[in-house]
Amino acid sequence: MNYEISKEAIDIQAIINKVVRRDVGAITTFIGTVRELTKGKKTLFLIYEAYESMAVKKLEQIGKEIEERWQGSVVAITHRVGRLEITDVAVVIAVSTPHRADAYEANRYAIERIKEIVPIWKKEHWEDGESWMGNQLETVAYPKGRPEEKDLNE
Amino acid sequence: MNKVMFFAHLRDKVGKECLLIEASGKTVAELKAEITKEYSLDKMDTVMTAINEEFAGNEEIIQDEDVIAFIPPVSGG
Numbered sequence: 001m002n003y004e005i006s007k008e009a010i011d012i013q014a015i016i017n018k019v020v021r022r023d024v025g026a027i028t029t030f031i032g033t034v035r036e037l038t039k040g041k042k043t044l045f046l047i048y049e050a051y052e053s054m055a056v057k058k059l060e061q062i063g064k065e066i067e068e069r070w071q072g073s074v075v076a077i078t079h080r081v082g083r084l085e086i087t088d089v090a091v092v093i094a095v096s097t098p099h100r101a102d103a104y105e106a107n108r109y110a111i112e113r114i115k116e117i118v119p120i121w122k123k124e125h126w127e128d129g130e131s132w133m134g135n136q137l138e139t140v141a142y143p144k145g146r147p148e149e150k151d152l153n154e
Numbered sequence: 155m156n157k158v159m160f161f162a163h164l165r166d167k168v169g170k171e172c173l174l175i176e177a178s179g180k181t182v183a184e185l186k187a188e189i190t191k192e193y194s195l196d197k198m199d200t201v202m203t204a205i206n207e208e209f210a211g212n213e214e215i216i217q218d219e220d221v222i223a224f225i226p227p228v229s230g231g
Contacts, residue, residue, distance in 0.1 A: 032231050048230070049161060049162060050230070051159065051161055051204075051207075051223055051225070053207055054204060054207040054223065055230075057207055057208075079230055079231075090230075090231070091230065091231055111231055114230050114231045115228065115229075115230065115231045116228070117209075117228070118228060118230050119161065119204070119223070119225050119228055119230075120228055120229070120230030120231075121161060121162035121226065121228060121229050121230070122229045122230070123162070132162040132163040132166070132226070132229075133229040134162070134163075134200070134226050134227030134228070134229055
């Protein structure tokens with residue numbers, strides 16, 4: 001199970017262990033955490049919600065894309081859901097590859113793709129209210145009802 | 155029958171996690187328009203649709219038993 005949605009705190013080392021191989025020379029780990037201040041506004045805590053079965057499928061898709069694009073790579077991703085406090089770990093991405101440059105690049109690709117296609121949402125709670133976050137600038141529209149090829153393949 | 159699922163702000167607005175409705179034969183766009191009107195939803199042009207856990211285009215025709223999900227802009231990570 002290299003792709004999971006977790007209701008519990010993520011064991012970072014366990015995710016890393018999933019991508020350990022004798023023939024890799026680099027493992028990069030991305031740890032996404034809950035930030036207190038966004039543009040000067042103080043977050044108290046977050047709630048993450050997922051369309052879990054589809055989210056796991058989309059994480060698997062991202063892993064497949066990486067393994068096709070970066071030869072010999074192995075990917076593991078776990079995203080947490082539920083209530084998270086400031087500094088809690090929301091997502092862990094581990095990528096192993098034979099050489100270091102690929103491990104950095106592929107890991108960056110994974111987090112950017114998560115922000116595009118994985119059905120997970122966060123609700124920010126502030127002192128004066130709460131709101132589901134999305135593309136707040138509303139710069140992204142899907143006139144055809146789904147992401148365009150350019151959104152999916154960049 | 156079709157299960158129609160809502161998430162994030164759509165779930166708050168509709169007041170339910172899902173609905174059971176008869177949508178087979180309709181296109182995604184038709185179903186979206188109906189639900190938008192019934193629940194006075196806005197900004198629906200930013201909402202994607204999934205059929206059976208795969209993103210689907212507006213022109214796609216819904217079959218009996220398909221599970222439909224409306225996916226607002228995502229904010230994971």
